[in-house]
Amino acid sequence: MRAAIVGSTGYGGVELIRLLEAHPNVTVTSVVSSSSAGSYYSETFPHLTEIVAGVMDDVDPALIRGKADVVFLATPHGVSAQLAPRFLEAGLKVIDLSGDFRLKDPAAYEAWYKKGAADQAYLDRAVFGMCELFGDEVAGADFVSNPGCFPTATTLGLYPAVKAGWIDPNSIIIDSKTGVSGAGRGLNLSSHFSEVNENLKAYKVNQHQHTPEIEMVLSRAAGRPVTTTFTTHLVPMTRGIMSTMYAAVTDRDRTTGDFLQLYREFYQDRRFIRIRQAGTYPATKEVYGSNYCDIGLNVDARTGRITIISVIDNLVKGAAGQAIQNLNLMMGWDETLGLGFAPVYP
Amino acid sequence: MRAAIVGSTGYGGVELIRLLEAHPNVTVTSVVSSSSAGSYYSETFPHLTEIVAGVMDDVDPALIRGKADVVFLATPHGVSAQLAPRFLEAGLKVIDLSGDFRLKDPAAYEAWYKKGAADQAYLDRAVFGMCELFGDEVAGADFVSNPGCFPTATTLGLYPAVKAGWIDPNSIIIDSKTGVSGAGRGLNLSSHFSEVNENLKAYKVNQHQHTPEIEMVLSRAAGRPVTTTFTTHLVPMTRGIMSTMYAAVTDRDRTTGDFLQLYREFYQDRRFIRIRQAGTYPATKEVYGSNYCDIGLNVDARTGRITIISVIDNLVKGAAGQAIQNLNLMMGWDETLGLGFAPVYP
Amino acid sequence: MRAAIVGSTGYGGVELIRLLEAHPNVTVTSVVSSSSAGSYYSETFPHLTEIVAGVMDDVDPALIRGKADVVFLATPHGVSAQLAPRFLEAGLKVIDLSGDFRLKDPAAYEAWYKKGAADQAYLDRAVFGMCELFGDEVAGADFVSNPGCFPTATTLGLYPAVKAGWIDPNSIIIDSKTGVSGAGRGLNLSSHFSEVNENLKAYKVNQHQHTPEIEMVLSRAAGRPVTTTFTTHLVPMTRGIMSTMYAAVTDRDRTTGDFLQLYREFYQDRRFIRIRQAGTYPATKEVYGSNYCDIGLNVDARTGRITIISVIDNLVKGAAGQAIQNLNLMMGWDETLGLGFAPVYP
Amino acid sequence: MRAAIVGSTGYGGVELIRLLEAHPNVTVTSVVSSSSAGSYYSETFPHLTEIVAGVMDDVDPALIRGKADVVFLATPHGVSAQLAPRFLEAGLKVIDLSGDFRLKDPAAYEAWYKKGAADQAYLDRAVFGMCELFGDEVAGADFVSNPGCFPTATTLGLYPAVKAGWIDPNSIIIDSKTGVSGAGRGLNLSSHFSEVNENLKAYKVNQHQHTPEIEMVLSRAAGRPVTTTFTTHLVPMTRGIMSTMYAAVTDRDRTTGDFLQLYREFYQDRRFIRIRQAGTYPATKEVYGSNYCDIGLNVDARTGRITIISVIDNLVKGAAGQAIQNLNLMMGWDETLGLGFAPVYP
Structure with missing residues (x-):
């Protein structure tokens, strides 16, 4: 092709x-x-x-x-x-x-x-190509809209719990962090090395254009309109997105293990989603250069809240990799074709 | 001396x-x-x-x-x-x-x-020496316990709103990020350059030992016991802490401007606290090497939540600088003595 | 296999x-x-x-x-x-x-x-497996000693000129810079993030153990014993080696273009060596994660000296990649087998 | 004033x-x-x-x-x-x-x-204000030309040896490395974070405009025209310059200790020059944010060459700090006035 x-x-x-x-x-x-x-x-x-x-x-x-x-x-x-x-x-x-x-x-x-x-x-x-969630709709399409980088990391991390009704969707708070390559190759003082290096900054607080895309997916999971709080931060690194997500659990008897089991079953056939063991959480470098989305989570009995951590490489799973995965789905090929390489570490 | x-x-x-x-x-x-x-x-x-x-x-x-x-x-x-x-x-x-x-x-x-x-x-x-909040108690003391780095950034950012009853203290979620120097000079794989550089990771999720210290201060502000969700992340930089904090506002009619006004008045005589203009948020490098704590915030009418961002240099205001500020208070000197220098930028 | x-x-x-x-x-x-x-x-x-x-x-x-x-x-x-x-x-x-x-x-x-x-x-x-220089000796071997990272970048950059007699081998000065992963995963203060980040340091000045390996290869090129000055520096990045090399040219009429032509012919069948255009020089990130060694050079008529710049990824061409290339040569396979991927950029 | x-x-x-x-x-x-x-x-x-x-x-x-x-x-x-x-x-x-x-x-x-x-x-x-070398000429001047960042690090490191006739000035090779802030705050792809981070590149090979300034100072030391080879590299850090300098010694009996003694005597009254112990070499972070120029050196008996390493903070001793030092000299004040603070470390 x-x-x-x-x-x-x-x-x-x-x-x-x-x-x-x-x-x-x-x-x-x-x-x-x-x-x-x-x-x-x-x-x-x-x-x-x-x-x-x-x-x-x-x-x-x-x-x-x-x-x-x-x-x-x-x-x-x-x-x-x-x-x-x-x-x-x-x-x-x-x-x-x-x-x-x-x-x-x-x-x-x-x-x-x-x-x-x-x-x-x-x-x-245009078919919205969030592969692991709506990949069936992509098969045979001739026009696919590839998801945003933050929505990919975020909704892959939240969807199973929202879909199952195990968290209150309107309690969700999303604190996202991205490497600088997400801002592109265009020149801007906010991507100037001496301004970004040894620095951490928040931007587009409550105003990021990915907010409605995230809410669109979560609303589909919940079966009703969902509103979220979403903040993005610029981290002094080139690649990587982490979304740290917080929500109230709907049943305080459900444990970290229960949620991990839910996630493993939900994503059981999806090669690019890796659910981490209890007590461990993914770091962005663990998916560097690869198409993986790694997810870890923890339920806190003290507060009745769950913390979910999801990481991707913004240029791969958050952009080019998922686009190729969508091509694979459009063509009826194995979705991992050409994407089955290991992350670059360290 | x-x-x-x-x-x-x-x-x-x-x-x-x-x-x-x-x-x-x-x-x-x-x-x-x-x-x-x-x-x-x-x-x-x-x-x-x-x-x-x-x-x-x-x-x-x-x-x-x-x-x-x-x-x-x-x-x-x-x-x-x-x-x-x-x-x-x-x-x-x-x-x-x-x-x-x-x-x-x-x-x-x-x-x-x-x-x-x-x-x-x-x-x-031991007198707990959070200078801008409880500095009066430090005057004349001979034994001061200097606050932790995360509690300093966090409670300075939350105290005025909790004290005023303008946010629900039990809705507070604190997403903190720190530079690597906070982990000290002791050797550890999690501070090894090739593991940390170009990487972002969460650690001690729901288990950080600064949690009860934060809750101690917020409970004092609220006048009743407060429980919070607190997560820490390691950022590939040497110095700097940012706490991004989320809470439900108690009166949806209060605006960003109202909160900024509240904070300016609360901290009006405190030289080391700088409240930013509406629409702007502090970055960690803007306090690099200095004793400042800079705070910005935004109220989101869509969600009824406030996002508060507070930054410090973890080694200065989060450790050595505040310790010297406490010495100044103990001795009855001007609290800024020896600390009145500008941040190093870039 | x-x-x-x-x-x-x-x-x-x-x-x-x-x-x-x-x-x-x-x-x-x-x-x-x-x-x-x-x-x-x-x-x-x-x-x-x-x-x-x-x-x-x-x-x-x-x-x-x-x-x-x-x-x-x-x-x-x-x-x-x-x-x-x-x-x-x-x-x-x-x-x-x-x-x-x-x-x-x-x-x-x-x-x-x-x-x-x-x-x-x-x-x-043990056969010394510097593939592009002595690859013929590797074919059929059952025991190969894979070259060091600095010697690989350095001797690939110097060999053609020394072999041709176009530079004085005893005038060679090698200023090398490496990313921190070259120091390995063992814990050491000199690989501790806060010590290395935003820092540049020289180490093992005139004492690096790769010196005799470099001189062994250059002596073979020159047909007589060669002594060099070799200094290494630690750069705040994870991967990459650059050797900047200086030597007196033996004929001041030879131009940058002459040398580039010499190098292109010397390496014409070697897929992993890329000679850059006049006036451009390779950067380490341009070979990141790949098995390439990129070389640029410039002759300065003012001083009668040539400056040669050679870069590799220390973990690939400087270690694991060249080891696999050696396996390919041992087995009689195409030397690029399994190694023909593009660098990760940015 | x-x-x-x-x-x-x-x-x-x-x-x-x-x-x-x-x-x-x-x-x-x-x-x-x-x-x-x-x-x-x-x-x-x-x-x-x-x-x-x-x-x-x-x-x-x-x-x-x-x-x-x-x-x-x-x-x-x-x-x-x-x-x-x-x-x-x-x-x-x-x-x-x-x-x-x-x-x-x-x-x-x-x-x-x-x-x-x-x-x-x-x-x-205009009086050329290289303070430690020609500071006497600055006293009473009303117009001072502040030296360049590379010439400051470089000539402070070479001057005593050239002046004493202990190295051959025409054998000098200068390999300099700088942090990105030296390129200024103007937007340029070569200062764009994702291009610079995890990258090392050479630039202006044999063409840097600081070359004649360096040669001007060295010629004054030598009492005759000197030509040097000078190359600059961009390092993924914000501040700091290191010059690694190579030259043939004129008497192979002189040791590292002899040279260190020469340097200590030459700079004995100059507070901002620190000569390191034998076997240790300065790193750029050791002068971060300060007006120091730190120098280490090593004589290699094998090759008859000396390696000299000199570091400064390009924005302080390489620019603003030395400019203020020049003001102090112009006004007849102590040259350290307002500049006597310690480096920021780590």
């Missing part, structure tokens, strides 16, 4: 290329960039010298249709809304990594993203 | 020496270490070459009484419990940086610290 | 396991540790949960012979000297990652390593 | 403000920025909340003359060349931190800086 990567000079794009290099069924045949068309990709990314040979293509759906069967859009919010319909109409399958097609309600998108929403017809057509 | 530092080869001890070098009223006359007595301090800490000239003394209260008027105990939990009475009986003023004299209930100490508690008479005698 | 990893709880061992997981011809059938035999490997390395299932074996050559065909010794200097003969006598192929069999002169080993040397018969039998 | 800081939104400017806050004889009365005039300084730098109260002034020499006696120019190369004459003509003392007035030969400036040089009259008037 031939693939094109649009937005290839960003971190999502270059991670797609790294991962697809190792995929047995896919060849990257077009590396696309509106800003750098015509220049060699390895000049932008010297680590791919002698690995990616060619020059970048312009954003031209007709041209790309001649070279590829599927296009990954690793483009910014607002750009994908414009590009996805053009590539779909050109006859390509589309996997969009931006937030433009995740929320089905344009008003919610506009309220949180502060931009105009995509066309409703395409919002309806 | 002449000061001795016991436990001088740890990070708390060496930070005391850095800060006291700049204190106009204090001279460090004895640098004490049980493990390194007789060797030059600057061999252990070459950054103090030509600044600290002498060799380390052994832990000998009589000897030290001849050289010093006050002793800072920067010793591990369990050690201070033994040493503090000996130094007090020798006639020295004592400021203890360990956790051994903070909790007045020996049973609570033993449950959380998994060690035998100090003698009740000395527990009763 | 079945492989055993001895010293599996160190960083070299765990990297071998990561890489061999992806090797099409090799299965790791025994994970060996003298200190942790009988416990689950994934308890020591949770990132391998559900990837490596079993418990660790003890160091028992007869037992391991029943389970494996080749053994990788990722054991400390001094230990391999004892173990390698035992495994060889048991009929296993051996690839040793320590320094014990690299130097053929026991006196040199003892002078630089401050330990007793291995038995001369085994020193003679 | 009243001081103005021009270029106050850069890292050099903000470090001047931090240090001058603690200076007993100086008050910062004007914080100047062409881009941010009229806005509050603490909005740009929240760590100075409640420390620096006012708004920034525009670059107006007449206005500033009314508020200040001395102006520090922490402005980029090319800008200082224009501004310094205007402030001098307005009657202010000027200390310039840029490279515009260091080289007395305009042709050399233009060759290395790729910009037009400052007016020759002002080049001649």
